[in-house]
Amino acid sequence: MRGKSATLNCTALGTHDHFALEWFLADRSGARHRLASAELQGSELQVRMHDSRGRSPPYQLDSQGRLVLADAQVGDERDYVCVVQAGAADTAEATTQLRVFAKPEATEVSPNKGILSVMDDSAQEIATCNSPNGNPAPQITWYRNGQLLEVPLEVNSEGYMTTRTVREAxxxxxxxxxxxxxxxKADRDASFHCSVRHRLPAGRQGRLDSPVFRLTLHYPTEHVQFWVGSPATTEGWVREGDSVQLFCRGDGSPSPEYTFFRLQAEQEDVLKTDLQGNLTLEGVQRAQSGTYGCRVEDYDAAEDAELSQTLELRVAYLDPLELSTGEELLVFLNSSAAVNCSVQGLPTPALRWTKDSIPLGDGPTLSLSKITFDSAGTYLCEASMPRVPLLSRTRSFKLLVQEPPGNWSCQRTSSLDP
Incomplete structure (x- = not known):
């Protein structure tokens, strides 16, 4: 690896009492330059350095005649020849081809920051991936959603890639x-990244991935959604007096312009135009029930794309209750009475009568017969809308019970005559 020491072996085969070895550097022309030599004298190897060819730090020979290159650099990738002479005629040589590996720096990716159109029928520049300062040259591959992109180097309309290698100083x-x-259009949510594979000693490989990036795409609207937001009920009713939000969303990008309107007598009454697709009706009233619409203004959309949607806004209301009697009703003992409770509302409200929280019956009319003194009390008429939660009203009256007129005469007479 770059920056580490490289040691090149050179040993004579067999057993010899005397041998000499020389290390040469072979240049690209084939010429050899002697770097060092060594001679075995007895049991000790005598080492001599000749020419380091300007290398810093200089070449070294260790005690076993091995050539040592401290702080190996890419420039040391050369052919080194060791010549061994043992005896008068026994000479051999071997060449070592040194390779210095350097792990590239962190992978850099520069995505296209512009808005890319899916309507373009040719390949567009997506991103540039850079792997700086490695050795040997690494290999760059591209991925979409974690899947390898098989793109050729030849230019074509569907996809390709270009590569460039630069040797640094x-x-x-x-x-x-x-x-x-x-x-x-499916690429609107796609994630991309590039990966650098670089070689390491002993046939190993390393991998450096870039950060993931996404693209900003321009694609026309194909579908429009239009709906009533909270506080709408599950059946689409809204309560009179509430603030109602209408939401409109097109699936185009960038976000198109939205036009909200109300249909009245087959005419469009434009309410608002914006880029957010939100319309708020503050304190909605029953007269605002009707047909509302939203239209997406996307001039790149296909001719058959449905860019407009409508919905029915139904405003639920409940007017105050009216009783056929006043706040009090005086009746005679053992008599009968009927009280009507009337209401105006939409959707049709349900009426229920109670006394002291005890249900007496459903419907607009409360019928009382054979009235006793226990019948006296407060009666409540309650109007509610099961389909519209929290929309209800109540109205009550007090029932007073007294003796019939004949009993009054007896009492009155008896009370007037001493």
């Missing part, structure tokens, strides 16, 4: 790859 290699793709 340090001798290290920087590789740049640019990806081109023809985009589809």
């Amino acid at each position: 340090s001798g290290l290699l920087s590789l740049t790859s640019t990806l081109y793709l023809r985009l589809r």
Whole structure:
């Protein structure tokens, strides 16, 4: 690895009392330059350095005649020849080809920051991936949603990539790859990244991935959704007096312009135009019930795209209750009475009569017969709308019970005559 020491072995085969070895550097022309020599004298190897060819730190021979390159750099990638002579005619040589590996720096990716149109029928520049200062030159691959992109180097309309290798002043290699793709609407949520595979000693490999990035796409609207938000009920009713929100969303990008309108007598009454697709009706009233619409203004959309949607806004209301009697009703003992409770509302409200929280019956009319003194008390008429929660009203009256007129005469007479 770059920056580490490299040691090149050179040993004579067999057993010899005397041998000499020389290390040479072979240049690209084939010429050899002697770097060092050593001679075995007795049991000790006598080492001599000749020419380090300007290398810093200089070449060294260890006690076993091995050539040592401290702080190995890419420039040390050369052919080194060791010549061994044992005896008068026994000479052999071997060549070592040194390779210095350098792990590239962190992978850099530069996505296209513009708005890319899916309507373009040719491949567009997606991103550039850069792997700086490695050795040997690494390999760059591209991924979409974690899946390898099989893109060729030949230019075509569907997708390809280009690569460029630069040798830096340090001798290290920087590789740049640019990806081109023809985009589809499905790519609006796609994640992309590039991966750098670099070689390591002993046949191993390393991998450096770039950060994930996404693209900003332009694609026309195909569908529009229009709905009533809270506080609408599950059946689409809203309560009179509430603030009602209407939401409109098109599936185009960038966000198109939205026009809200109300249909009255087959005419469009424009209410609002904005880019958010939200319309708020404050304190909605029953007269605002009707047909509302939303239209997406997208001039790139296909001719058959439905860019407009309508809905029915139904405002539920409940007017105050009216009783056929006043706040008090005086009746005679053992008599009968009927009280009507009337109401106006939409949807049709349900009426229920109670006394002291005890249900007496459903419907607008309360019928009382054979009235006793126990019948006296407060009667409550309650109007509610099961389909519209929290919308209800009540009205009550007090029932007074007294003796019939004949009993009054007896009492009165008896009370007037002493």
